[in-house]
Amino acid sequence: MVNSMSIEKKLWGNHNGKDCCLFTLENGNMTAEITNYAGSLVKLIVPDKDGNRGDILLGYDTLDGYTAGTSSQGALVGRYANRIGGAKFTLNGKEYTLAKNDNGNTLHGGNVGFNKKVWDVKDYGENGNPYVVFSYTSVDGEEGFPGTLTLDVKYTLTADSIEICYNAVSDKDTVMNFTNHSYFNLNGTDAGNIKDHIAQIFADKYTPVSPVLIPTGEIASVKGTPFDFTAPKRIGEDMDNGKLPGGYDHNYVLGETKEMRKAAEIYSDKTGRVMTTYTDMPAIQFYISGGLGGETGKGGKEMFKNQGFCLESQFCPDSPNKPQFKPTCVYKAGEQYNFTTIYKFSVK
Template sequence: MPSTTRRTVLTAAAAAGITTATAGAAHASDRRGRTPARELFGRLADGTAVHRWTLSNGGTTLKALSYGGIIQSLETADRHGRTTDVALGFDNLDDYVAKSPYFGGLIGRYGNRIADGRFTLDGATYQLPVNDGPNSLHGGDRGFDKRMWDVEPFTRGADTGLVLTRTSPDGEAGYPGNLAVRVTYTLTPRGAWRIDYEATTDRATVVNLTSHTYFNLAGEGSGTIDGHLLELAAARYTPVGSTLIPTGELAPVARTPFDFRRARSIGPQARTPHEQTVIAQGIDHNYVLDKGITSRPEYALTVTHPESGRVMKMYTTEPGMQLYTGNFLDGTLTGTSGRLYRQGDAFCLEAQHFPDAPNQPSFPSTVLRPGRTYRSTTLHTFSTR
């Protein structure tokens, strides 16, 4: 596994998984196998059609919805070549609308929590919907994961993907400014999944976009994540108060259950008694990535499932990574396999800026102003060992 002290900088070509040889081979191959396919997934109450798009490339198959930009399924192979869906989700639209705890959602305008659903920018105070105790979580009660997106497929060189766009109008969910958002999902010929986020505004606002996929590398519905090993390149994390808002401290992970600088099993760490795991009922914390903010995606973490041999690595331009250990899955949700999801049956790794940054001046800023472009990239690679 990569050392947590080592920085792995990806060139644009390497991050996309393209070399001259692979690109040439892709051009010579039958492109039909990589052409995105669309099918009707369901209809909203007002009759709006929701489509599911299927992308396949390099041994990875991704299925995404026009509703919420949701990753409904993500299939990868184990060491024996057997393909399994490793993302939690539902097999029907109604459950996504009524029950989903952000399964696979495209999160915005602001990923994670904002204290009391309120922030002040340029002397004006903005009130957001409060949907998580006293706080606003993931853009409020109807964030980007509950909005329709325009979707355009593409097959470009050796890549295949989807471009999702929407404009969040001034005042939506209490946020200022008309925010034009463009998110690109790309599958590379090596089976990597890349997410590129872009946004512009006509008025100063705050933005923090991320993806909320629940992973289980043993397979969706297979049970506990105890057999997963996580190595995370972060020596500090942001402790939280009783409502999961960061205290402002950047605390060392050393000698705590939050220390994944060397690979450790995720589940047992989440259950280790500690003031912070008690507050969160597990781990639901932002890690301060050692690399900081970068212009190109750099190494952040490795998750390994030794039994299946699956390995997922993440690279990002973001300074933070939220680790959530499925603490609030309670056995009442039935997944795509027909099995119930229980506490600790999945983990989320959300590349992001820090929670509550609009209210914490010492955190990296999430302010976006007119004339500037918000850009962020996160790359997931899949392999076996």
């Protein structure tokens, strides 16, 4: 292993008159490629149990792939990640109407969310570890949300992790919920589906949903259900035995915010790669790409259902309409939103 740490920036293309750059962060063990288009993670190269390094992120080969893409590959998502039921919510007695872009609901911020924006490059360099900071300002009323909001997101590549730190503030009371929407496959980008990956999710409760994936409002125990990953379990086990044939796109309740905790761990016995997710967010969405298909991904190959998994740290879906979901996703004017999610990699 080469003990070298570096960050390189190159022009990758242009979108809507704005330059899109590709940053390569290297530390001798892992390599991350990140673009300011959608703040997307483009590649994440990590070693397997034999020391062979390989890319474990789904995505595209070119900037055009990302700008045309429909599945938020690697992207930073907002202003409200996940779903808001009925495409509306009430705050301080006023109803706000949003885009109906998902079965009559709002998904990932609306028609043109943060995952379709060119972000500003605020800073990049090395400070013990290579890092890059992207910034986006969402004006009052954009996609129907109140308040002019500025969000900074810092990616840092440490010896064994990619750390994502979010910091935001609005000039009006508003709702906030940001996440990263990377699709992982610990066997590699062209190595089949992820149903044989072994998953453990450190949550004993989840939020049941309607047929269009809006939470019913209940916070239910996972015990005795296909959603129970409190002990390690093959992802496809309850899909293949008929208990949950459609697979997972569900929110797990972790607990209070501001406590950094182990949220999930995914393992491939084929490559020995282990991905452990830590976050101080109160919930996490486990999504196994049931909606993928029809897009051309890396290597010119078509992406397919269940090819990757996402672990999206978040507030619970539809929290603006579900006051029983704690803590609140409502932020007062001037109040700081500050959360971190870490994807850590090891082998066994």
